[in-house]
Amino acid sequence: MLSLDCAICGVAASRTCNRCRMVRYCDGEHQKEHWPSHKRKCKPFREVQDEQLGRYLVATHDIEAKQIIFVEEPLVVGPKWYKSEAEKSSVVVPCVGCYTPCRLGKHLCHSCRWPVCSAMCQHESLECSILSLGPGPAARSDTRGLHDYYREDALLVLKCLLLQRQHPERWSALLEMQSHEEERKGTELHQEAEKRIVNYLHQKFLHRLKQATKQSKESRLIAEYDPELLHRLCGIVETNYMVIELPTGVELSGLFRQACMMEHACQPNCYFTFDAATQQIAVRAGCNLKKGDHLKITYTNILWGTQLRQHHLKMTKHFVCRCSRCLDPTEYGSYVSAMACLGDVNKTCVGRQLPVNPLDEETQWKCDTCPMVVEAGYVTELQTHMTAEVDKLMSGKPSANEVELLLARLSLMLHPNHFHMFNLKHTLIQLYGHEEGLQMSQLGAGQLERKLRLCEDLYNVCRRLDPHSIKLAIYLTVILMEIVHTLEEQSRRQSKEALKLLDLAHTRLQEAQEVLDKEQDSVAGKKLHDKLQKEFFELEKLVLIHNHRYQKQELEL
Numbered sequence: 136m137l138s139l140d141c142a143i144c145g146v147a148a149s150r151t152c153n154r155c156r157m158v159r160y161c162d163g164e165h166q167k168e169h170w171p172s173h174k175r176k177c178k179p180f181r182e183v184q185d186e187q188l189g190r191y192l193v194a195t196h197d198i199e200a201k202q203i204i205f206v207e208e209p210l211v212v213g214p215k216w217y218k219s220e221a222e223k224s225s226v227v228v229p230c231v232g233c234y235t236p237c238r239l240g241k242h243l244c245h246s247c248r249w250p251v252c253s254a255m256c257q258h259e260s261l262e263c264s265i266l267s268l269g270p271g272p273a274a275r276s277d278t279r280g281l282h283d284y285y286r287e288d289a290l291l292v293l294k295c296l297l298l299q300r301q302h303p304e305r306w307s308a309l310l311e312m313q314s315h316e317e318e319r320k321g322t323e324l325h326q327e328a329e330k331r332i333v334n335y336l337h338q339k340f341l342h343r344l345k346q347a348t349k350q351s352k353e354s355r356l357i358a359e360y361d362p363e364l365l366h367r368l369c370g371i372v373e374t375n376y377m378v379i380e381l382p383t384g385v386e387l388s389g390l391f392r393q394a395c396m397m398e399h400a401c402q403p404n405c406y407f408t409f410d411a412a413t414q415q416i417a418v419r420a421g422c423n424l425k426k427g428d429h430l431k432i433t434y435t436n437i438l439w440g441t442q443l444r445q446h447h448l449k450m451t452k453h454f455v456c457r458c459s460r461c462l463d464p465t466e467y468g469s470y471v472s473a474m475a476c477l478g479d480v481n482k483t484c485v486g487r488q489l490p491v492n493p494l495d496e497e498t499q500w501k502c503d504t505c506p507m508v509v510e511a512g513y514v515t516e517l518q519t520h521m522t523a524e525v526d527k528l529m530s531g532k533p534s535a536n537e538v539e540l541l542l543a544r545l546s547l548m549l550h551p552n553h554f555h556m557f558n559l560k561h562t563l564i565q566l567y568g569h570e571e572g573l574q575m576s577q578l579g580a581g582q583l584e585r586k587l588r589l590c591e592d593l594y595n596v597c598r599r600l601d602p603h604s605i606k607l608a609i610y611l612t613v614i615l616m617e618i619v620h621t622l623e624e625q626s627r628r629q630s631k632e633a634l635k636l637l638d639l640a641h642t643r644l645q646e647a648q649e650v651l652d653k654e655q656d657s658v659a660g661k662k663l664h665d666k667l668q669k670e671f672f673e674l675e676k677l678v679l680i681h682n683h684r685y686q687k688q689e690l691e692l
């Protein structure tokens with residue numbers, strides 16, 4: 136990730152700049168020589184604190200897009216904080232030692248009996264001693280029962296707790312992180328944490344530790360572990376965890392002293408990558424940053440509408456986001472929360488029903504063209520109903536026809552760019568051209584046109600929400616590749632326009648390559664990168680075939 140060589144002479148070097156720890160030198164002379172140019176890039180940010188944001192990071196120099204702003208080691212890395220429904224019932228779980236996916240029940244650590252990838256894989260000994268105190272899963276547990284015993288979220292909290300003894304300085308840094316302890320009390324999250332984590336850790340492991348304490352040397356394994364402290368740790372994890380991905384595609388949670396200080400915005404300007412080998416996170420500028428800019432990442436899904444993002448941030452991170460997107464009823468002209476005018480069933484008004492004050496859950500929604508006003512409750516009811524319909528369809532493997540039917544129904548209520556419509560359309564562009572009976576060569580001209588139009592609409596939404604493709608690189612690449620497939624198919628059918636269409640396709644592929652640059656370390660990014668290379672090859676082949684045909688026709692004339 137970072138060069139291991141001297142920044143001046145290029146030989147392998149071990150001395151690092153002790154301010155940013157990102158550049159190496161073979162000796163002090165070369166370090167001095169490099170300083171005049173390095174000082175503009177060395178630790179180009181500072182920590183600031185205010186009442187609204189708490190601690191946050193601000194650029195102290197201009198920073199170029201893609202430049203590494205800082206790298207750091209984690210305070211804690213551990214399993215995923217939230218598992219998907221599929222993961223909760225999967226027979227494959229991450230190894231407790233190295234997180235390699237392994238079959239439940241195949242190999243168990245011979246001390247603590249938690250799942251490991253092989254009998255040889257060892258995990259951290261203090262953690263293993265605590266887990267060894269547990270009773271193990273109930274005999275003849277089914278998969279759900281095993282998952283219920285091997286609770287990975289609780290393991291993450293245990294890993295935090297163990298820092299007390301293993302890394303006191305990291306423990307202090309962890310306790311400085313925001314936990315929102317007070318706001319959490321009485322919430323569903325608090326109750327869930329009480330059940331899933333605090334009681335579980337106490338009943339299965341920690342009360343045995345207490346008993347053992349009285350008798351033996353086990354006494355000093357952990358200094359403090361009362362329920363209040365465990366709740367505080369749950370709050371710290373919930374507020375600060377970052378999702379990091381291993382090369383196997385396994386997602387983990389990481390807590391980082393500095394990276395976790397970056398504030399949230401619904402249009403971020405930074406992104407990060409995790410290097411499993413060095414265990415370091417690298418935070419980079421997602422676009423050119425100016426001195427004074429805040430370093431911002433996104434804590435929620437930027438494809439959701441404002442009400443849903445606000446709700447998620449309020450429930451999990453306990454703040455109201457007041458970024459420029461949240462304050463704008465049109466969300467930078469993307470209209471991803473907008474309804475179609477709800478004024479009349481005959482649809483004579485083509486206006487958009489928008490929240491008057493997007494930050495107010497009780498706000499009225501006004502049509503931007505006619506006088507129609509509706510109350511928040513009505514919009515919420517409609518949205519809930521539509522969310523259920525979309526979730527139901529998407530939980531199966533819908534056909535293009537089924538998606539078209541739901542789109543047609545929802546279009547009576549929703550703006551064409553509403554996030555439900557976006558989701559359905561993004562599915563649809565991947566069905567046209569790929570579904571059985573709807574392969575590219577089988578699509579009619581109208582269907583090709585429709586696919587292209589859908590792709591262009593989706594492209595425009597992505598560009599408005601995330602102009603530098605910091606969060607939507609994968610979505611955008613898929614869209615661009617489907618545009619390319621469509622243009623290629625059109626070129627096969629229109630020999631006169633073929634070269635022009637193939638040229639357009641080439642431009643789109645180049646754009647996809649540029650967009651994908653930020654995802655070069657992710658599993659999905661690597662897969663798409665390989666696909667892109669094949670697409671370039673296919674496109675070149677099409678151009679050659681076309682030129683060959685063209686020359687033949689010329690000769691025949």
Ligand SMILES: C[S@@+](CC[C@H](N)C(=O)[O-])C[C@H]1O[C@@H](n2cnc3c(N)ncnc32)[C@H](O)[C@@H]1O
Nearest residue numbers: 187188189190313374375395396398399452454
């Ligand atoms: C990951 S922490 C960021 C570091 C934190 N500010 C601190 O002092 O430790 C997330 C918390 O920071 C605050 N925060 C982050 N972004 C914010 C924003 N855009 N507006 C208001 N508060 C924000 C919220 O309290 C949130 O729960």
